[in-house]
Amino acid sequence: MNTIAKNKANKCSICGQGFDNLEDLIVHEAVHDAGPEDELDADYVGGHIKFKNKMHTTLKLGDHKIDVTPFESNEPSFSIPYKRIIAVDVLSNRPGSSFLAIGNDANMLAATAGISILTNYLVNKPKLFLVLTFMDEYNLQRSVAFQMQRVEEAQQDIYDKVAQAKSKK
Secondary structure: OOHHHHOOOOEOOOOOOEOOOHHHHHHHHHHHHOOOOEEEEEEEEEOEOOEOOOEEEEEEEOOOEEEEEEOOOOOOOEEEEHHHEEEEEEEEOOOOOOOOOHHHOHHHHHHHHHOHHHHHHHOOOOOEEEEEEEEOOOOOEEEEEEEOOOHHHHHHHHHHHHHHHHHOO
């Protein structure tokens, strides 16, 4: 039997929003099932323990998580639930930037190890990077870095989704 038909209160089983009729509820839940709202082309440059090589990816910003999918694949390499994201930062490799001073911030100390593989890639190439710091499935702090166009806009989009996810308890 359809789980929606069992839901007599006409509330979304995913977000809890109420509806006056069943048809509106079905349409609403289909939007949740439709998948990511936004997709961002990005070069993954490192940080994840299981994915050490740079790769061109698509960041699929869904309702509850980010799926990091290699450009040639439809299967995500890894996912990051918004509720597990600690920080969404834009860092630079320019002299005097926050990227080079990353070890000075105690909260970002783990990011130094997590993105140390970037050292050779970053030399003499002033660029901006989106760095996501999160708690992984083993409850360890991890940081992954991406290079993309309009990195500040991506930062704001992801931050908004993190804030929204964390406000729903």
